[in-house]
Structures are given as C-alpha cells and as structure tokens.
Amino acid sequence: xxxxxxxxxxxxxxxxxxxxxxxxxxxxxxxxxxxxxxxxxxxxxxxxxxxxxxxxxxxxxxxxxxxxxxxxxxxxxxxxxxxxxxxxxxxxxxxxxxxxxxxxxxxxxxxxxxxxxxxxxxxxxxxxxxxxxxxxxxxxxxxxxxxxxxxxxxxxxxxxxxxxxxxxxxxxxxxxxxxxxxxxxxxxxxxxx
Amino acid sequence: xxxxxxxxxxxxxxxxxxxxxxxxxxxxxxxxxxxxxxxxxxxxxxxxxxxxxxxxxxxxxxxxxxxxxxxxxxxxxxxxxxxxxxxxxxxxxxxxxxxxxxxxxxxxxxxxxxxxxxxxxxxxxxxxxxxxxxxxxxxxxxxxxxxxxxxxxxxxxxxxxxxxxxxxxxxxxxxxxxxxxxxxxxxxxxxxxxxxxxxxxxxxxxxxxxxxxxxxxxxxxxxxxxxxxxxxxxxxxxxxxxxxxxxxxxxxxxxxxxxxxxxxxxxxxxxxxxxxxxxxxxxxxxxxxxxxxxxxxxxxxxxxxxxxxxxxxxxxxxxx
Numbered sequence: 001x002x003x004x005x006x007x008x009x010x011x012x013x014x015x016x017x018x019x020x021x022x023x024x025x026x027x028x029x030x031x032x033x034x035x036x037x038x039x040x041x042x043x044x045x046x047x048x049x050x051x052x053x054x055x056x057x058x059x060x061x062x063x064x065x066x067x068x069x070x071x072x073x074x075x076x077x078x079x080x081x082x083x084x085x086x087x088x089x090x091x092x093x094x095x096x097x098x099x100x101x102x103x104x105x106x107x108x109x110x111x112x113x114x115x116x117x118x119x120x121x122x123x124x125x126x127x128x129x130x131x132x133x134x135x136x137x138x139x140x141x142x143x144x145x146x147x148x149x150x151x152x153x154x155x156x157x158x159x160x161x162x163x164x165x166x167x168x169x170x171x172x173x174x175x176x177x178x179x180x181x182x183x184x185x186x187x188x189x190x191x192x193x
Numbered sequence: 194x195x196x197x198x199x200x201x202x203x204x205x206x207x208x209x210x211x212x213x214x215x216x217x218x219x220x221x222x223x224x225x226x227x228x229x230x231x232x233x234x235x236x237x238x239x240x241x242x243x244x245x246x247x248x249x250x251x252x253x254x255x256x257x258x259x260x261x262x263x264x265x266x267x268x269x270x271x272x273x274x275x276x277x278x279x280x281x282x283x284x285x286x287x288x289x290x291x292x293x294x295x296x297x298x299x300x301x302x303x304x305x306x307x308x309x310x311x312x313x314x315x316x317x318x319x320x321x322x323x324x325x326x327x328x329x330x331x332x333x334x335x336x337x338x339x340x341x342x343x344x345x346x347x348x349x350x351x352x353x354x355x356x357x358x359x360x361x362x363x364x365x366x367x368x369x370x371x372x373x374x375x376x377x378x379x380x381x382x383x384x385x386x387x388x389x390x391x392x393x394x395x396x397x398x399x400x401x402x403x404x405x406x407x408x409x410x411x412x413x414x415x416x417x418x419x420x421x422x423x424x425x426x427x428x429x430x431x432x433x434x435x436x437x438x439x440x441x442x443x444x445x446x447x448x449x450x451x452x453x454x455x456x457x458x459x460x461x462x463x464x465x466x467x468x469x470x471x472x473x474x475x476x477x478x479x480x481x482x483x484x485x486x487x488x489x490x491x492x493x494x495x496x497x498x499x500x501x502x503x504x505x506x507x508x509x510x511x512x513x
Contacts, residue, residue: 039505042346047370074371081458081464084215084216084300086216086217087298087299087348087507088217088218088508089223089505089506089507089508090464090506090508091504091505091506092504092505092506097396118403119423120395121366121464122398123502124457124466124498125457125466125467125469125470126368126466127371127391128364128368128369128500128502129367129392129395129398129401129404130366130367130368130402130405131403131406132406163504164366164405164406168434
C-alpha cells in the first residue's frame with residue numbers, strides 16, 4: 001500500500017512539470033500553523049485526534065515561469081507535542097528534515113502547487129528516528145514586489161503526513177520570498193505592469 | 194478572498210485555543226511491584242543469595258509518589274523472609290491484578306523493580322517472587338503484553354527497573370538509536386550490538402528509517418520505559434548520591450518529581466518522554482561517568498534507559 005502510494009506520488013511529482021520552461025527562481029519560505037494528529041494502530045481506525053503547533057523554514061527552486069512549473073524544496077520543520085487527550089496522552093513532538101518536489105500551476109496571479117516528498121524525523125527528548133512520506137497541497141498569491149527582482153507571496157498549505165503509525169493533517173500560513181530572473185510587478189503593488 | 198483569509202485565521206486560533214485546555218484526569222491505576230527477597234532463607238541483599246537490597250524500597254517510593262499524584266495504587270512487595278507475606282508479588286498475583294482491571298478503562302501504569310533475565314532465545318523476562326528457580330513463572334514481554342491485551346487495556350505505561358529490560362521496549366515505527374549494550378567499553382554482553390548512540394549525524398539515520406517505514410506492520414501501542422538495554426544490567430546503590438538505597442534508574446524517576454529541569458516544557462507534568470530524557474541524561478552524567486569501565490558479569494556497568502517508539506506519551510506525575 002505504501003509502495004503504491006509512493007509510486008503515485010513520484011509520478012505526479014515529477015511527470016507533470018515536464019512542460020516547465022527553463023527559468024529558475026530560488027525562494028525561501030517560512031510557515032506556521034496547526035496540525036491535527038491521530039493514530040491508526042489501536043482498536044479503532046482513527047484514535048482521538050489532538051492538535052499542535054507546527055513551524056518550518058524551507059528553501060527551494062521554482063523551475064519554469066509558464067502555466068506549469070516545477071518546485072523542488074527542502075528544509076526543516078518542527079511539530080510540537082499535541083494537546084493532551086482525555087486519557088492524558090498526547091502525540092509527541094518531533095524535528096524533521098524534508099525534501100519534496102512537485103508541480104505548480106499558475107492561474108492568473110494565484111499559484112496552486114502540490115509537493116510530495118519524504119521527511120526524516122526524531123521525536124523530542126528521545127533517540128527515536130523515523131521516516132515518512134508527505135503531501136503538501138498549497139495556494140499562494142503575490143502580495144508585494146520589492147527591488148527589481150524580489151516578490152513576496154502569502155498563502156496557505158495543508159500538509160498531510162503519512163506516518164507509518166499515525167497521520168497528521170495541518171493548515172499553515174506560508175510566506176515566501178522569491179528571487180526572479182525577470183522583473184515582477186503587480187497591479188496591486190502600485191507600479192504599472 | 195478576504196473572507197477566505199478571515200476563516201483560515203479564525204480556524205487556526207480556534208485550534209490553538211482548543212489545544213491549551215488540560216482535560217480532567219482520567220481513571221489512573223498503578224500496579225507497583227518490588228521484589229527484594231527471592232529466597233526467604235536469606236536476608237535482603239545477602240550476597241550468597243539471589244536477594245536484592247533496594248528493589249522493595251524502589252517500589253514503595255514509587256507507590257507513594259504515584260499516590261501523591263492522584264493514581265490509585267495496588268502494590269505487591271516481596272521484602273520479608275515470611276513466604277506468605279510475599280505472595281502479592283508472584284506471577285499469579287500480577288496476572289490476577291491485571292485481569293481485575295478489565296473494563297476499568299483509563300490509564301494503567303505497571304511498575305516493576307526486581308531481577309530480570311533473558312531466555313535461551315534472547316527474550317527478556319522479569320522474575321516475580323517465586324520464579325527465581327521456576328522458569329515458567331517468569332514473564333516475557335509477549336506474556337506481559339498479552340495480559341494487558343486480554344484485559345482490554347489500551348492505555349498502558351510499563352516502567353521496568355530490571356536487568357535486560359530493554360527487551361520489553363518496542364521501537365514501533367521508529368529506530369532506537371541507543372544500542373542494546375551502551376558504552377564503548379562493551380565488547381561482550383549477550384546481545385551482539387554494542388557501542389555509542391548509533392547516529393552521530395541526523396541524516397545518518399535515513400537509510401534505516403526508510404527501511405523501517407516500508408517494513409512497518411503493527412505496534413502494540415504500549416509505552417515501555419526500561420532502565421537498561423536488552424543486553425545490560427540495571428544497578429542499585431547504597432550511595433547517598435542515589436538516595437542512599439535505590440535503583441539508579443528509579444532514583445532519578447523519583448527525582449523527576451521535584452527537579453524543575455525534568456519538566457522540559459514547563460507544564461507542571463512529567464510525561465513518559467520527559468521521564469526518559471531526565472533519567473537517561475542523569476544516569477549518563479553520574480553513574481556512567483563513574484562506572485563506565487567497571488566490568489562485571491560479562492559486561493560493563495554503564496547503561497542507558499530505553500523508551501518505546503510510539504507516537505504517544507502519557508502524563509505520569511506532577512513536577513512540584
């Protein structure tokens with residue numbers, strides 16, 4: 001099951017952006033938000049979910065400047081321990097390193113993307129390491145252009161962590177600063193196009 | 194678009210606020226066992242016997258601390274030379290106590306301090322009273338897990354202060370980077386792997402972690418906190434540095450109730466993860482620093498606790 005999922009993810013991640021153009025735009029992103037975690041190994045399929053704060057710092061490349069582009073992104077994340085459930089357990093927090101890729105679709109000024117990749121994580125206060133696949137669909141819009149080359153996008157993403165023994169689904173605010181090869185101006189930044 | 198942002202912001206705030214509230218305490222039952230007398234013909238700690246010296250004190254102190262934190266405690270202590278007074282710490286008593294919890298729900302904490310060993314197949318065991326020579330009365334990991342599962346208990350935390358207790362720890366979907374025999378001085382030991390923490394760099398764990406992800410099938414979900422690795426002895430000491438008569442691991446568990454540094458997130462509660470981190474750190478700083486080159490019974494005296502790789506951690510007791 002997990003292997004099938006991995007193959008599907010790899011195909012969607014790498015095949016769709018093949019039509020991307022050659023332009024390369026590096027970017028940095030910071031994200032922050034919440035995630036809800038639940039396990040799958042107990043008697044019920046999904047146990048009591050619990051929420052926690054998440055944050056990450058990412059660096060990446062957008063390859064292509066047309067309708068379709070490809071994104072390649074890596075970074076580190078922290079998912080805090082969740083709140084306590086009624087049985088006084090919580091899901092442990094963890095640090096992780098991630099690497100992901102995927103297609104980006106530009107619709108007018110709205111960017112929609114789907115990243116797929118893997119994370120290597122370690123639980124807080126332990127020597128327990130684990131790996132999992134994840135998907136991260138997201139949307140962003142440019143809100144600011146500064147200098148001749150830099151743009152700032154704000155958006156939302158909803159990462160889904162496909163952990164071996166649990167799932168985490170999140171909602172994050174994403175702020176991205178991109179360096180563009182060509183000048184970018186937008187009507188709402190007060191400069192003519 | 195404005196409504197979209199507004200809704201997203203409100204959702205995040207609502208989630209955050211919901212995560213701040215601590216629910217009311219669930220039913221919490223602790224089964225606490227300490228066996229210092231295995232052979233009633235001899236006194237506690239008599240070197241010509243299999244008797245231990247402080248394991249009963251460990252259990253009594255743990256029972257008091259747990260009671261103090263709101264747990265309902267059922268204790269089985271074997272510490273007298275009168276056989277009949279030790280029968281609440283036998284395998285039968287342990288089985289009966291666990292079975293009696295059927296249908297109670299809530300959280301169950303199982304604490305054991307006493308001898309541990311391993312079978313010819315390398316399976317770790319704890320040795321209740323009456324089982325020092327009766328092998329079938331010893332309890333393996335599989336048997337202990339089965340007892341809890343038969344009682345329908347799914348919120349179980351096991352704390353074992355015994356030799357080779359790391360064999361009760363299930364790494365689950367994770368890799369435990371602490372080897373079964375810790376310490377660079379350990380070339381021998383009953384388990385083949387030995388040495389320092391396995392991964393110097395975070396990314397060194399990648400290959401093994403990916404293999405673990407794709408081969409993972411099931412985890413019991415039980416949280417086990419063991420004093421030692423699957424190939425290690427667990428130690429007790431009369432030194433004032435360890436409470437003048439406790440198992441080293443249990444002493445630091447007890448200390449976690451009052452040492453503010455044990456409560457890493459400052460929420461006033463010690464979780465299984467915080468208890469593990471505190472004990473591992475303190476044992477390594479103190480006992481291991483003094484005894485890493487002390488060789489006895491085929492191994493060196495340094496050791497580290499182990500913790501299950503479950504996604505969960507439980508609030509165990511208050512930090513005061």
